[in-house]
Each structure stands twice: as C-alpha cells, then as structure tokens.
Amino acid sequence: MGRIQLVPSLAVDSGGWTSSKGYMNEIRTHSGVTLEDVAKAAGVSRSQASRALRNDPGVREDTKAHILATALKLNYTPNLAAQTLASRQSRAIGIVVGDILNPFEALLARECDQALRQTGYFAMLAVDGNVSSVRAFVDQRIAGLVLIGTPEETDDIVSASKLLPTVYVGRDLKAEGVESVSSDDTLGARLATEYLLKLGHREIAHVSGGHGAGARRREAAYRETMREGGLQPIVAAGRYNVDAGSAAADTLMARKKRPTAIFAANDLIALGVISRLAWLGYRVPDDVAVIGFDDIPLAASEPISLTTVRQKVPDMVSAAIDTVMKRLDDPAAPIRNMVVAPELIVRRSSGTEL
Amino acid sequence: MGRIQLVPSLAVDSGGWTSSKGYMNEIRTHSGVTLEDVAKAAGVSRSQASRALRNDPGVREDTKAHILATALKLNYTPNLAAQTLASRQSRAIGIVVGDILNPFEALLARECDQALRQTGYFAMLAVDGNVSSVRAFVDQRIAGLVLIGTPEETDDIVSASKLLPTVYVGRDLKAEGVESVSSDDTLGARLATEYLLKLGHREIAHVSGGHGAGARRREAAYRETMREGGLQPIVAAGRYNVDAGSAAADTLMARKKRPTAIFAANDLIALGVISRLAWLGYRVPDDVAVIGFDDIPLAASEPISLTTVRQKVPDMVSAAIDTVMKRLDDPAAPIRNMVVAPELIVRRSSGTEL
DNA sequence: GTGAAAGCGCTAACAT
DNA sequence: ATGTTAGCGCTTTCAC
Numbered sequence: 001m002g003r004i005q006l007v008p009s010l011a012v013d014s015g016g017w018t019s020s021k022g023y024m025n026e027i028r029t030h031s032g033v034t035l036e037d038v039a040k041a042a043g044v045s046r047s048q049a050s051r052a053l054r055n056d057p058g059v060r061e062d063t064k065a066h067i068l069a070t071a072l073k074l075n076y077t078p079n080l081a082a083q084t085l086a087s088r089q090s091r092a093i094g095i096v097v098g099d100i101l102n103p104f105e106a107l108l109a110r111e112c113d114q115a116l117r118q119t120g121y122f123a124m125l126a127v128d129g130n131v132s133s134v135r136a137f138v139d140q141r142i143a144g145l146v147l148i149g150t151p152e153e154t155d156d157i158v159s160a161s162k163l164l165p166t167v168y169v170g171r172d173l174k175a176e177g178v179e180s181v182s183s184d185d186t187l188g189a190r191l192a193t194e195y196l197l198k199l200g201h202r203e204i205a206h207v208s209g210g211h212g213a214g215a216r217r218r219e220a221a222y223r224e225t226m227r228e229g230g231l232q233p234i235v236a237a238g239r240y241n242v243d244a245g246s247a248a249a250d251t252l253m254a255r256k257k258r259p260t261a262i263f264a265a266n267d268l269i270a271l272g273v274i275s276r277l278a279w280l281g282y283r284v285p286d287d288v289a290v291i292g293f294d295d296i297p298l299a300a301s302e303p304i305s306l307t308t309v310r311q312k313v314p315d316m317v318s319a320a321i322d323t324v325m326k327r328l329d330d331p332a333a334p335i336r337n338m339v340v341a342p343e344l345i346v347r348r349s350s351g352t353e354l
Numbered sequence: 355m356g357r358i359q360l361v362p363s364l365a366v367d368s369g370g371w372t373s374s375k376g377y378m379n380e381i382r383t384h385s386g387v388t389l390e391d392v393a394k395a396a397g398v399s400r401s402q403a404s405r406a407l408r409n410d411p412g413v414r415e416d417t418k419a420h421i422l423a424t425a426l427k428l429n430y431t432p433n434l435a436a437q438t439l440a441s442r443q444s445r446a447i448g449i450v451v452g453d454i455l456n457p458f459e460a461l462l463a464r465e466c467d468q469a470l471r472q473t474g475y476f477a478m479l480a481v482d483g484n485v486s487s488v489r490a491f492v493d494q495r496i497a498g499l500v501l502i503g504t505p506e507e508t509d510d511i512v513s514a515s516k517l518l519p520t521v522y523v524g525r526d527l528k529a530e531g532v533e534s535v536s537s538d539d540t541l542g543a544r545l546a547t548e549y550l551l552k553l554g555h556r557e558i559a560h561v562s563g564g565h566g567a568g569a570r571r572r573e574a575a576y577r578e579t580m581r582e583g584g585l586q587p588i589v590a591a592g593r594y595n596v597d598a599g600s601a602a603a604d605t606l607m608a609r610k611k612r613p614t615a616i617f618a619a620n621d622l623i624a625l626g627v628i629s630r631l632a633w634l635g636y637r638v639p640d641d642v643a644v645i646g647f648d649d650i651p652l653a654a655s656e657p658i659s660l661t662t663v664r665q666k667v668p669d670m671v672s673a674a675i676d677t678v679m680k681r682l683d684d685p686a687a688p689i690r691n692m693v694v695a696p697e698l699i700v701r702r703s704s705g706t707e708l
Numbered sequence: 709g710t711g712a713a714a715g716c717g718c719t720a721a722c723a724t
Numbered sequence: 725a726t727g728t729t730a731g732c733g734c735t736t737t738c739a740c
Contacts, residue, residue: 413710439716
C-alpha cells in the first residue's frame with residue numbers, strides 16, 4: 001500500500017498517505033485541482049511540477065519532495081485525458097477476453113487486471129472479445145494489447161500485433177510471429193498420463209479438446225506417452241466444455257473394455273466426465289480415475305477435488321505483462337514466445353495406486 | 355451493423371460502410387488524420403466539421419453529408435483524449451465486478467459490455483472489484499459507474515453514487531438511496547419452494563446463501579412458503595459457493611429424517627450439493643430433487659441439467675444501462691430501484707411428481 | 709449556418 | 725535545475 005493507483009507520479013513514498021484509513025479509503029471526485037494550482041501553491045513552474053510528479057530526472061530532491069507534498073495536500077489528481085493528449089501515449093493496456101465465462105480465461109483476466117496496476121499502467125477490459133473490441137481499443141490509442149483466448153482468427157491477431165505491442169496469453173503463436181505466453185501442453189499431458197500409468201492404470205482414455213493447436217498437442221503427447229508405455233491410446237473426440245465431457249463419458253463407458261482412468265483435455269471436460277460418471281453409477285476415483293487440465297477454482301472445491309495439470313497463471317501473466325512493457329520501451333526488441341511449464345496437482349479424483 | 359464503435363458522431367447512416375467485408379473487418383491504427391484534415395479536405399472550418407461529426411444541430415444537411423463522407427474517405431477517427439479534455443466529459447462507463455469468477459457476475463458483466471456499445475458509450479471493466487478500482491475510474495473522469503457484486507461495504511457504494519451516475523446490479527440498494535436493479539428474491543424463492551411442494555415433496559430443505567440481504571430474503575421466502583404449506587422449514591446455513599453446498603449436503607443427509615428435496619440459494623451451492631450427493635451415493639433427482647438460483651450456463655449443461663430460478667440478465671442489464679443514461683442527461687431524476695421478476699426453469703434435477 | 713478564437717490540462721522542446 | 729513557450733486535437737463561446 002502507500003501507493004496511489006494510476007498515478008505513478010505520486011507513487012514515490014510521500015509519507016503522507018495513511019494506508020489504514022484516510023485518503024486511501026475515501027472516494028473523491030476530481031478536486032478540480034490542476035497542475036497549475038499545484039505549481040502555484042508550491043511556488044514553482046508548471047514544468048517543474050510536472051517533472052516532479054512524473055519522477056523525471058532533473059529535479060532537486062527537496063524541490064520534488066515539496067511539490068509532491070503540495071500535490072498531496074491539494075488532493076491533486078492528474079487529468080488522464082490531458083496527459084494522453086499531450087504526451088501522445090496513454091497508460092491504458094487493453095485486455096480482450098474471448099469468453100469470460102470460461103473460468104480459466106477469467107482467471108487470466110483477473111490476474112492481468114491486478115498485475116497491470118502495479119506497473120503504472122491500467123487495464124481496460126473487453127469481455128465479448130472480437131475484432132471490433134480490438135478496433136475500439138486501437139481507436140482509443142491504448143498503449144498495448146493483451147489477448148486472452150480471442151479472436152479465433154489468427155489474421156486479426158497478426159494485424160493487431162503490427163499496430164501496437166500485443167501479446168497473446170494461452171496459445172503459442174510463434175508460427176504467426178506474434179508474441180505469446182502459453183503453457184507447455186506436451187509436458188502437461190505427459191505429466192498426467194505418466195501419473196496414471198504410475199498408478200498402475202492400463203486402460204487410460206483421453207477426451208480431446210478439439211482441433212486447436214493446443215488440444216492437438218495434448219492429445220499427441222498423451223498418445224506418445226501411451227505408446228511408450230506399450231499401451232493402446234483410447235481417444236474420445238471432444239471440445240473444451242462440460243457437455244463434451246459428458247458425451248465422452250457415455251462413449252467411453254460403453255466400450256467393451258472400459259477405461260479405468262480418463263485424462264480430460266481440460267477441467268470443464270473433466271467436470272462433465274465426473275458428473276456423467278456419477279449419473280451412470282460409477283464412482284470417482286474408485287471405478288474411474290479422472291485428471292483434468294487448467295486447475296480452475298472449481299477443481300479445488302471439496303466435492304470435485306480434481307487432480308489436474310495446473311497452468312501457472314501468475315507466471316504466465318507476469319511474463320505477458322513483462323513482454324508488453326519490454327516492447328513498449330523497445331519496439332525493435334526480438335519477438336518472444338514464452339512457454340511456461342505446468343505442474344500436476346494431485347487431488348482426490350485420481351485415486352491411489354491400483 | 356453499419357455503425358462504428360465508439361464514434362457516435364459517425365453513427366448516422368452514412369451509407370459508406372460495408373457491413374459485410376471492408377472497413378468493418380480491418381484493424382487499422384489511428385490514421386493520424388485529425389479533425390483539421392477533414393475540415394480542410396471538406397473545405398469547411400474545424401468547428402463545422404466538429405458539429406457535423408457529432409450530429410450537432412446547426413449544420414445544413416448537405417454540408418453535414420459532405421463532411422461525413424470526407425471523414426469516411428480519410429478514415430478519420432476522433433481522438434478520444436482530445437474529446438474528453440475539451441468537452442470535459444468522457445464517453446466511458448466503468449464496470450466494476452466483484453468476482454469475475456462467479457459465473458453469474460461474469461454473465462452480467464458480459465451483457466453490460468455488449469449493451470454499452472450500442473449506446474455510444476463504451477465500457478471500461480475492472481474485475482478485481484474494490485474501492486481502489488472505483489477510485490481509479492473516478493480519476494479517469496468516467497461518465498458513469500455500473501457496480502456488479504462489489505464492493506461489500508455499502509458506504510463506498512454510497513459515496514461513489516454521489517460523485518457520478520451509479521447503478522448497482524444484483525442487489526437492492528433502495529435503503530441506501532443508491533439506484534439499483536435486482537431480481538425479486540422473494541418471488542424466486544417462492545417459485546422454487548412451491549414447485550417442490552407441488553411435486554409432492556414434504557421434506558424440503560434450504561441451503562442458505564449467508565447473511566446478505568438477498569440471501570436472507572430467499573431464506574425468508576422459503577420459510578414462509580413452507581409454513582404456508584404447513585411444513586417445518588429445514589435450513590442449512592451456507593454461503594454462495596460450491597463448498598458450502600457440499601458441506602450442507604453432508605449435514606442434511608445426516609439427519610434422521612432425510613430431505614427428499616433441496617432448494618439451494620444459488621447454482622454454485624446446488625452444484626456442490628449435487629456433487630456431494632453423488633459421492634454419498636444418492637441419485638439426483640431420484641433420491642433427492644435439487645433446485646438452484648441464477649441459471650448460470652453450467653446449470654444448462656447436459657450432465658448437470660439443473661432446475662433453477664433464472665435471473666433475467668438481459669432485462670436487468672438493459673434496465674441498469676437505461677438508468678445510468680437517464681441520470682446522465684438529468685442528474686436530478688428521481689432515484690429508481692428496479693426489481694426484475696425471475697422465472698423458474700425446469701430441468702432434470704427437480705425430477706417428476708412423487 | 710458558418711468561421712475565428714480561446715481554451716481544456718498537460719507534456720516537451722527550448723531557453724536560461 | 726528551473727522557467728518559458730508551444731502545442732496535443734478537440735469543443736465551445738462568440739461573432740458574423
């Protein structure tokens with residue numbers, strides 16, 4: 001605490017803001033106080049006041065302190081519009097979320113929102129992510145763009161990335177030349193499959209997540225791991241949602257040789273699998289062990305207690321923000337495509353050794 | 355379609371924008387074209403261009419048409435910062451969401467985001483809703499505020515509402531003098547309880563949602579309906595989440611006289627109840643009928659198929675936006691507290707008549 | 709109906 | 725290290 005949101009200029013420790021009660025917990029409108037007022041009250045020029053407030057070099061320490069104190073006393077808040085207009089660059093970062101109802105995307109979005117506030121920039125979110133949201137942001141001259149699960153069409157992402165610092169979170173876009181941060185799908189799927197193998201399962205099925213690159217990587221890694229174990233892969237085609245999991249459970253349990261373990265391409269699918277298994281009269285994990293992917297909050301809940309491959313959201317987000325910030329001060333920086341290693345979180349749904 | 359986001363000035367039918375392909379599907383940065391350029395190209399003054407673009411009265415129809423066409427041709431995009439600075443009012447509406455991981459709040463947020471784009475205003479979202487988000491928005495001189503499930507402390511809401519047009523969605527804040535849109539909790543709880551009664555259930559339990567006003571109203575309505583039916587209410591104290599539902603299921607099924615139906619204060623609780631019941635070996639709806647509240651997307655999924663009291667999100671949101679818009683052009687308008695009637699959506703989880 | 713002029717509140721050369 | 729001078733791109737009186 002002790003920092004003021006959106007006013008990086010005042011972020012230096014000024015010793016005047018009580019972090020307990022006081023200003024921090026009040027909501028006050030723009031006082032009507034301008035930089036001019038602060039300068040006048042502090043007995044300096046507008047430029048010096050501006051420099052001090054923005055922590056620009058070339059201001060004597062004591063002058064700066066005095067100006068800051070004055071600003072504080074007058075309850076000064078910079079006018080963002082004026083700042084943006086004069087400096088020709090805003091401190092807003094647009095976050096476009098494809099499907100905010102997808103818990104994993106919501107998780108990423110929330111983390112971005114929070115992480116951004118630490119940087120002196122602030123987030124503008126659009127949750128019905130599509131091209132028009134991106135365009136609206138561009139029109140607002142935002143400084144950078146964070147794309148989460150949207151838009152589907154890679155073309156739009158590519159064009160966006162040519163206009164302003166852009167990073168895509170959750171998918172690897174190296175091929176398209178767009179900066180991105182994603183999880184290592186291959187490693188994640190291996191982790192899950194190998195764990196099931198280690199528990200002694202032989203009939204391990206996989207419910208896929210569709211035809212996206214990530215889903216295909218997960219499926220491929222599952223297949224490879226199975227083959228390495230000398231086992232026959234069993235794949236039920238699915239999509240990243242609950243209903244697909246439910247349908248897959250039906251298909252899988254209808255086989256003559258029923259699987260004793262199911263690795264779902266994501267947690268939503270796993271939830272569908274579990275719910276449907278219960279309906280069919282099978283017990284998880286006693287009859288069937290289940291593992292998911294993502295680690296959405298629901299997975300950790302007591303009645304679900306889903307073993308899953310956790311995508312490290314905080315790591316991914318901080319990498320993403322870092323990427324945007326880097327590019328912001330060096331547009332010529334090399335394009336980075338970061339891949340974060342996921343980890344297996346063992347809970348009840350995977351059961352114990354057979 | 356045929357409208358340009360964020361540029362209400364150009365929103366008049368200009369006949370120049372192809373709604374299929376064309377400009378609408380391209381992303382282009384700010385052309386660098388200013389109002390000055392448009393005016394010059396159209397052979398008029400900056401003021402006239404400004405008026406025409408904003409649909410101000412006092413511009414001859416043909417002049418206006420000409421200016422609009424020119425702007426279009428030059429691919430002009432107004433500089434939002436300049437507009438805000440000069441007019442001293444922005445077209446941004448802040449949406450603060452308390453918990454974006456709550457599907458119901460996400461539903462409201464998404465709807466708001468979409469609805470707002472139709473109004474000429476645009477949404478700025480903060481998803482880690484707390485007072486500081488509100489303050490940050492105020493500092494940005496947003497035009498209005500939509501609060502969704504946040505902040506907990508009513509004081510902050512009240513102070514926010516004094517600063518700028520504010521509406522709270524999802525809770526009734528009449529007592530606090532803050533405009534709000536909410537669902538009729540009493541009606542909703544009655545609907546659910548009466549339906550269970552009608553099916554022939556006698557041992558109907560309720561899992562409450564805590565101590566908030568809404569949760570208390572739901573519980574009260576449940577109790578009253580039970581008493582009217584000559585039955586003894588059975589209440590398990592809970593909170594609006596999955597784990598509470600799970601715990602409540604344990605408690606309830608441990609009773610000597612087990613309930614044959616459970617009305618959960620919201621869908622998340624219901625999900626917890628259902629999951630736990632499955633674990634305990636009970637079948638839904640055969641052994642226990644379950645009804646929720648909210649109608650989150652998960653409720654409609656095949657394996658869950660939850661009967662629930664649907665809060666009419668689109669109605670609530672359009673009422674909320676309408677409220678903000680009304681107050682925007684008349685700060686003295688009477689305070690409105692709208693209550694929307696929910697409806698019972700019958701699915702599999704409530705079973706059939708006993 | 710139209711144009712000229714004066715800012716909005718700030719940043720960024722350019723001086724000193 | 726500090727002050728002076730121009731704008732940033734738009735809206736908005738105020739004249740005509």
